[in-house]
Amino acid sequence: MLLWATLRMEMEAKEKNQQLYKPYSSGNMLKCYQSLMLIIPELRGSASCLHSEPEFEMADIFYFCRRGVESIVDDEVTKRFSAQELETWNLLTRSHYNFRHISLRLTVLWGLGVLIRYGILLPLRVTLAATGISLILVLTTLVGFLPSRELRFFLTEKVHVMCYRICVRSLTAMITYHNRENKPKNGGICVANHTTPIDVIILANDGCYSLIGQAHRGLLGMVQRAMVKSSPHIWFDRSEVKDRHLVAKRLSDHVADKTKQPILIFPEGTCINNTSVMMFKKGSFEIGCTVYPVAIKYDPLFGDAFWNSSKFGMVNYLLRMMSSWAIVCSVWYLPPMNREEGEDAVQFANRVKAAIAAQGGLVDLIWDGGLKRAKVKDAFKEEQQKLYSKVLVGEQEQGDNKSSEENPEEDKSYHGSANGQ
Amino acid sequence: MGSRASTLLREEEIEEIKKETGFSHSQITRLYSRFTSLDKGENGTLSREDFQRIPELAINPLGDRIINAFFPEGEDQVNFRGFMRTLAHFRPIEDNEKNKNAAASEPLNSRTNKLLFAFRLYDLDRDDKISRDELLQVLRMMVGVNISDEQLGSIADRTIQEADTNGDNSISFNEFIKVLEKVDVEQKMSIRFLH
Numbered sequence: 001m002l003l004w005a006t007l008r009m010e011m012e013a014k015e016k017n018q019q020l021y022k023p024y025s026s027g028n029m030l031k032c033y034q035s036l037m038l039i040i041p042e043l044r045g046s047a048s049c050l051h052s053e054p055e056f057e058m059a060d061i062f063y064f065c066r067r068g069v070e071s072i073v074d075d076e077v078t079k080r081f082s083a084q085e086l087e088t089w090n091l092l093t094r095s096h097y098n099f100r101h102i103s104l105r106l107t108v109l110w111g112l113g114v115l116i117r118y119g120i121l122l123p124l125r126v127t128l129a130a131t132g133i134s135l136i137l138v139l140t141t142l143v144g145f146l147p148s149r150e151l152r153f154f155l156t157e158k159v160h161v162m163c164y165r166i167c168v169r170s171l172t173a174m175i176t177y178h179n180r181e182n183k184p185k186n187g188g189i190c191v192a193n194h195t196t197p198i199d200v201i202i203l204a205n206d207g208c209y210s211l212i213g214q215a216h217r218g219l220l221g222m223v224q225r226a227m228v229k230s231s232p233h234i235w236f237d238r239s240e241v242k243d244r245h246l247v248a249k250r251l252s253d254h255v256a257d258k259t260k261q262p263i264l265i266f267p268e269g270t271c272i273n274n275t276s277v278m279m280f281k282k283g284s285f286e287i288g289c290t291v292y293p294v295a296i297k298y299d300p301l302f303g304d305a306f307w308n309s310s311k312f313g314m315v316n317y318l319l320r321m322m323s324s325w326a327i328v329c330s331v332w333y334l335p336p337m338n339r340e341e342g343e344d345a346v347q348f349a350n351r352v353k354a355a356i357a358a359q360g361g362l363v364d365l366i367w368d369g370g371l372k373r374a375k376v377k378d379a380f381k382e383e384q385q386k387l388y389s390k391v392l393v394g395e396q397e398q399g400d401n402k403s404s405e406e407n408p409e410e411d412k413s414y415h416g417s418a419n420g421q
Numbered sequence: 422m423g424s425r426a427s428t429l430l431r432e433e434e435i436e437e438i439k440k441e442t443g444f445s446h447s448q449i450t451r452l453y454s455r456f457t458s459l460d461k462g463e464n465g466t467l468s469r470e471d472f473q474r475i476p477e478l479a480i481n482p483l484g485d486r487i488i489n490a491f492f493p494e495g496e497d498q499v500n501f502r503g504f505m506r507t508l509a510h511f512r513p514i515e516d517n518e519k520n521k522n523a524a525a526s527e528p529l530n531s532r533t534n535k536l537l538f539a540f541r542l543y544d545l546d547r548d549d550k551i552s553r554d555e556l557l558q559v560l561r562m563m564v565g566v567n568i569s570d571e572q573l574g575s576i577a578d579r580t581i582q583e584a585d586t587n588g589d590n591s592i593s594f595n596e597f598i599k600v601l602e603k604v605d606v607e608q609k610m611s612i613r614f615l616h
Contacts (some may be wrong), residue, residue: 059581075477077475
């Protein structure tokens with residue numbers, strides 16, 4: 001029905017010859033993987049012959065100028081921190097960017113949708129969620145009182161799974177799990193891309209994980225403390241986050257104990273809008289145990305799950321989730337990976353990231369998700385300056401390493417360099 | 422239902438911008454969406470910090486000069502019109518584009534205007550001349566700390582020597598045009614705007 005609505009809208013738009021604002025198609029997002037390196041291959045055209053004299057041309061400025069303005073018009077990073085634009089409309093006000101009164105029928109449909117979503121779906125879901133949360137609180141505390149360890153484990157699993165199932169229903173999440181034979185096993189770390197706090201519920205729906213994260217206050221804090229009573233989770237204070245060794249120690253201790261559930265970690269460190277995977281923090285990859293990568297991909301058509309934490313608080317976000325049509329997502333369990341000989345943590349992290357990105361159809365970026373809030377480090381600018389200096393003075397003074405990051409950019413290269421002189 | 426986006430950008434405004442810059446209707450709407458996404462303060466204008474938040478621009482050695490080009494003399498905010506006017510310089514030149522009204526001034530994306538944009542990137546004090554000092558400063562921005570002062574100085578001297586025809590030891594706009602007459606400015610200073 002949604003498709004019909006969209007088709008209708010597009011047809012009407014075409015009929016009225018209006019320029020329908022078409023959002024970026026996913027093809028555009030695959031351009032330019034090497035976003036970190038502003039490639040400077042074209043400045044000198046075919047002049048790989050070294051000049052003894054440094055050569056500067058006034059036209060060089062065009063290159064920087066053009067790249068700069070291109071990034072103003074569109075860049076790979078800032079758009080990852082806001083909800084993805086949809087190709088077709090899903091009758092939710094929040095995802096429509098070209099809001100125009102197209103037809104009465106569509107308005108009526110939309111109105112109906114609002115009624116259904118807020119009048120029927122939302123109350124139902126809120127009730128379910130409330131039940132689920134209170135059940136977690138009560139049951140985990142109860143189980144925590146039990147003396148026998150095995151019984152505790154057994155019941156914990158049941159309790160957790162049941163509660164998460166309820167929570168999932170409360171969001172009307174339709175999840176498809178792929179490759180369940182690769183499900184994370186005890187004594188390992190499960191690594192996934194992060195889009196929303198709901199990721200946890202989605203994954204925990206299908207297995208028992210230990211969670212690691214910041215200890216919250218309020219309702220979430222209560223839930224966290226209750227969960228710890230019956231199964232091991234790692235909650236730490238913000239102040240402790242800075243102490244990486246402490247966290248790493250707790251992690252490795254947990255992982256070393258083979259009876260403990262796998263730990264669920266989101267190495268990006270922040271929510272990204274599910275069109276790309278950003279830099280993985282290397283902390284979890286330094287421990288040296290088996291990593292089970294998981295790719296989560298949401299279909300934004302029925303409801304965009306991305307949590308834009310700078311725009312919406314948690315409660316607001318949950319309400320929006322519960323008043324969407326549904327949350328549709330796919331979860332792929334990837335085969336376990338181990339750090340190889342001679343590979344350091346960063347390379348390992350990048351390898352895992354690439355695997356997750358490839359499976360989920362996401363863009364693999366090297367930018368840090370922390371750029372959501374922090375400024376980019378000066379070191380990167382200095383890198384660019386260094387590259388340009390190499391071009392100016394040639395390779396003689398810069399040592400023998402040729403810049404190996406030069407990859408041809410088909411759509412940005414100049415055809416037939418017309419560098420005068 | 423009504424239009425949410427267009428209460429902020431009216432049809433007449435779109436038409437005006439179309440006339441002034443030559444962008445198509447859909448390009449303007451798309452760029453407006455980009456403008457609003459950059460405008461974190463949601464006050465309809467962009468400040469320098471809004472631009473600097475773009476990581477790819479922040480690591481561009483000439484990022485600050487480019488950002489500066491968007492702001493008129495002495496101002497700290499740029500509105501959507503100004504934003505589009507500056508971006509218009511980078512619109513590709515179409516072969517079939519003729520001046521619709523002969524009386525109107527040159528289109529913003531003409532070769533001369535593209536060159537003027539680049540010239541202004543060098544001309545730090547906006548006195549219509551690129552002095553040796555200004556050239557040195559811009560060069561320093563581009564190379565960082567990787568080239569010595571002497572070498573940079575000799576590069577600057579050589580460049581001015583080659584370009585300067587009237588002997589005033591600085592490069593005027595006309596001299597600048599002359600130096601770049603063989604360069605395919607139209608292509609190098611154009612970017613593809615998606616429809």
